[in-house]
Amino acid sequence: EVQLVESGGGLVQPGGSLRLSCAASGFIFSSSWMHWVRQAPGKGLVWVSRIKSDGSATHYADSVKGRFTISRDNAKNTLYLEMSSLRVEDTAVYYCANSIRSLVSLDHWGQGTLVTVSS
Amino acid sequence: QSALTQPRSVSGSPGQSVTISCTGTSSDVGGYNYVSWYQQHPGKAPKLIIYDVSKRPSGVPDLFSGSKSGNTASLTISGLQAEDEADYYCCSYVGSYTLLFGGGTKLTVL
Numbered sequence: 001e002v003q004l005v006e007s008g009g010g011l012v013q014p015g016g017s018l019r020l021s022c023a024a025s026g027f028i029f030s031s032s033w034m035h036w037v038r039q040a041p042g043k044g045l046v047w048v049s050r051i052k053s054d055g056s057a058t059h060y061a062d063s064v065k066g067r068f069t070i071s072r073d074n075a076k077n078t079l080y081l082e083m084s085s086l087r088v089e090d091t092a093v094y095y096c097a098n099s100i101r102s103l104v105s106l107d108h109w110g111q112g113t114l115v116t117v118s119s
Numbered sequence: 120q121s122a123l124t125q126p127r128s129v130s131g132s133p134g135q136s137v138t139i140s141c142t143g144t145s146s147d148v149g150g151y152n153y154v155s156w157y158q159q160h161p162g163k164a165p166k167l168i169i170y171d172v173s174k175r176p177s178g179v180p181d182l183f184s185g186s187k188s189g190n191t192a193s194l195t196i197s198g199l200q201a202e203d204e205a206d207y208y209c210c211s212y213v214g215s216y217t218l219l220f221g222g223g224t225k226l227t228v229l
Contacts, residue, residue: 035218037165037220044122044208044220044221044222044223045157045159045165045208045210045220045223046220047210047217047218047219047220050216050217050218057216059215059216059217060217061217062120095164095165101170101171101174101176102153102155102170102171102174103153104153104155104170104210104212104218105155105167105170105171106155106157106165106167106210107167107170107176108167109164109165109166110164111164112164
């Protein structure tokens with residue numbers, strides 16, 4: 001059974017930093033592209049970032065480019081999202097998801113971790 | 120880049136069919152056969168129900184179907200059931216390895 005478990009969310013002040021983690025199991029992590037998607041309270045889904053299976057390529061939404069960094073440790077089956085220069089508008093539940101069936105399908109999702117940016 | 124355009128809400132009675140549209144441009148929906156659809160119940164994580172326009176993951180009922188014409192993709196749910204009441208989101212590849220979601224549609228089963 002595929003499992004994705006996010007952690008690391010919490011309350012942070014504007015301008016601060018936070019690192020999210022996503023522990024993966026039940027599939028071949030090292031062969032899968034991985035994504036981060038966020039959802040502000042009461043709002044829709046927004047794609048944030050994705051990383052190639054071997055970590056050699058990363059891509060970002062314009063809204064987080066230069067502030068967020070996606071990375072992975074295939075030895076630990078773990079995906080990361082390093083967030084810096086956080087803004088109030090970054091407040092959201094952050095989900096990790098894998099791509100198995102297609103490079104652009106988000107096949108399985110974690111339960112999400114809430115990031116709140118507030119003073 | 121603005122979100123793909125979806126109706127904010129649709130509704131139908133049990134047993135009926137409903138269709139949710141997802142309109143983009145030739146640079147996203149119309150340019151690639153990479154549209155996926157997700158179902159999200161309140162307080163839950165999204166679930167993939169359609170990928171690559173019309174493919175259905177194993178375990179997803181064939182009551183769900185997807186299609187595309189020009190710059191508009193569609194999700195059709197045939198034989199509505201109470202448990203289909205949820206939010207539905209489309210998502211398209213937009214080039215440069217980036218994805219774009221629609222604004223979401225709330226489906227109400229009357």
